[in-house]
Amino acid sequence: MKRSWMTALVIGSTFVMSACSNREPILPGIREDANAVFEDRAQTETKFQNASLKFNSPRQVTNASWLQGHESQVTRTTHPALSATLSRVWSTDIGTGDTQRTRITADPVAHDGRIYTLDSMSILTATSTAGAVIWTKDLTPYGETSGEADGGGLAIGNNTLFVTTGYGELFAVNLSTGAEIWRQSLLGAGNTRPVYYDGLVYAVSNDTTSWAIEADTGLVRWQTDGLGDSNNLAGSTGPSVSSKFVLFGFGSGDVQAAYRNGGLVMWNTSLTGGSSGTAVGTVDDITGAPVIVNSKIYAANGSGRVVAIDLDSGERLWNAPFGARSQLWVTSDSVFFVNADNQLMRLNASNGKPVWAVDLPKYVSNKPRRRKELWTHHGPILAGGRVLIASNDGWLRSYDPMSGALVAQTEIPDGATTNPIVVDKTLYVVSKEGQLHAFR
Numbered sequence: 243m244k245r246s247w248m249t250a251l252v253i254g255s256t257f258v259m260s261a262c263s264n265r266e267p268i269l270p271g272i273r274e275d276a277n278a279v280f281e282d283r284a285q286t287e288t289k290f291q292n293a294s295l296k297f298n299s300p301r302q303v304t305n306a307s308w309l310q311g312h313e314s315q316v317t318r319t320t321h322p323a324l325s326a327t328l329s330r331v332w333s334t335d336i337g338t339g340d341t342q343r344t345r346i347t348a349d350p351v352a353h354d355g356r357i358y359t360l361d362s363m364s365i366l367t368a369t370s371t372a373g374a375v376i377w378t379k380d381l382t383p384y385g386e387t388s389g390e391a392d393g394g395g396l397a398i399g400n401n402t403l404f405v406t407t408g409y410g411e412l413f414a415v416n417l418s419t420g421a422e423i424w425r426q427s428l429l430g431a432g433n434t435r436p437v438y439y440d441g442l443v444y445a446v447s448n449d450t451t452s453w454a455i456e457a458d459t460g461l462v463r464w465q466t467d468g469l470g471d472s473n474n475l476a477g478s479t480g481p482s483v484s485s486k487f488v489l490f491g492f493g494s495g496d497v498q499a500a501y502r503n504g505g506l507v508m509w510n511t512s513l514t515g516g517s518s519g520t521a522v523g524t525v526d527d528i529t530g531a532p533v534i535v536n537s538k539i540y541a542a543n544g545s546g547r548v549v550a551i552d553l554d555s556g557e558r559l560w561n562a563p564f565g566a567r568s569q570l571w572v573t574s575d576s577v578f579f580v581n582a583d584n585q586l587m588r589l590n591a592s593n594g595k596p597v598w599a600v601d602l603p604k605y606v607s608n609k610p611r612r613r614k615e616l617w618t619h620h621g622p623i624l625a626g627g628r629v630l631i632a633s634n635d636g637w638l639r640s641y642d643p644m645s646g647a648l649v650a651q652t653e654i655p656d657g658a659t660t661n662p663i664v665v666d667k668t669l670y671v672v673s674k675e676g677q678l679h680a681f682r
Contacts, residue, residue, distance in 0.1 A: 337361025395435020
């Protein structure tokens with residue numbers, strides 16, 4: 243046994259020595275850092291010259307309400323009227339602002355002289371257009387501790403306010419009094435906003451399950467399941483509806499089109515994947531909720547995809563290698579959004595080609611070792627002939643949609659934490675400290 247072991251040792255040593263003597267040939271060429279190839283590829287894919295391109299501006303209208311998000315063309319105001327110069331006219335507390343554990347994620351909605359907000363502790367508030375609090379309602383479930391969950395969204399339809407919460411419930415609330423009409427369990431966090439259309443309320447829970455709920459009764463009409471993901475976003479994304487379909491975006495990066503009334507899934511498409519190079523986010527979740535414009539859908543994820551899709555077939559029309567950190571604001575010829583590198587960007591809506599990109603404040607600290615916390619920019623919205631961004635660095639900025647030039651800025655006390663809305667020539671936005679600000 244000992245002799246056999248020694249023999250094996252000699253053979254093994256011979257093999258090692260032989261392997262060492264056959265050195266791997268060194269390939270000729272210049273040696274570069276491994277990351278350089280990705281940086282070069284990113285420059286090749288995304289490098290372009292900013293252009294001042296004609297903008298086909300939609301007609302400005304003075305809108306009396308803001309019922310839900312920008313995604314569904316049946317309720318949105320594409321270009322609300324707004325003054326060229328803005329000043330803050332009042333500010334009102336609407337509850338608790340952003341804390342270490344909880345965040346305000348619900349964009350305001352407005353109707354019939356009231357603005358509705360949801361704070362980080364699930365306190366629902368109605369405020370008059372003069373800044374007076376009309377009523378408040380605590381949506382924390384019985385037996386739960388306030389602040390144990392955050393997230394949620396707001397939508398108005400059927401003369402009712404619909405509210406999703408991080409506690410996994412959908413509420414129907416009386417607009418005038420705040421009285422609860424009904425509530426429905428979503429069996430998971432309702433951390434994105436709902437949407438109403440033609441007697442049904444649509445919502446997504448846990449970024450995986452889609453719901454259609456009857457607006458009058460709160461009864462579930464149907465539900466479907468999508469693929470989940472561990473990196474999900476809460477806040478200003480949600481379903482969108484057309485006369486025929488409802489579109490859902492899931493945490494996996496999938497967009498699903500289902501028939502509105504029956505829930506039969508017509509098609510699925512995936513936005514997973516990212517662009518090469520450096521980005522401030524790698525989330526595949528749908529960050530720019532599907533926006534329906536005529537027969538097209540525009541959607542985005544956080545890691546490097548903005549796409550246009552045919553509404554009826556789900557066929558991809560174009561793909562742009564830019565992740566989005568904001569909602570998409572779409573007009574007939576342009577798509578505006580904040581990209582994954584914290585730039586306000588305009589794409590050509592017909593082919594996805596970039597027109598211009600302008601830098602927004604990026605890192606809270608510019609010291610190389612402290613570049614962890616990022617400024618957050620809310621919007622964009624098109625109002626008063628300008629593209630507006632409300633940021634948590636304390637500024638409301640206005641840009642020329644044709645060239646991307648900064649044309650004005652107004653201070654927001656404590657910085658913004660929601661997308662702005664515009665109603666009756668007044669801009670409303672909620673701050674990090676839980677104040678509703680009005681600019682006119």
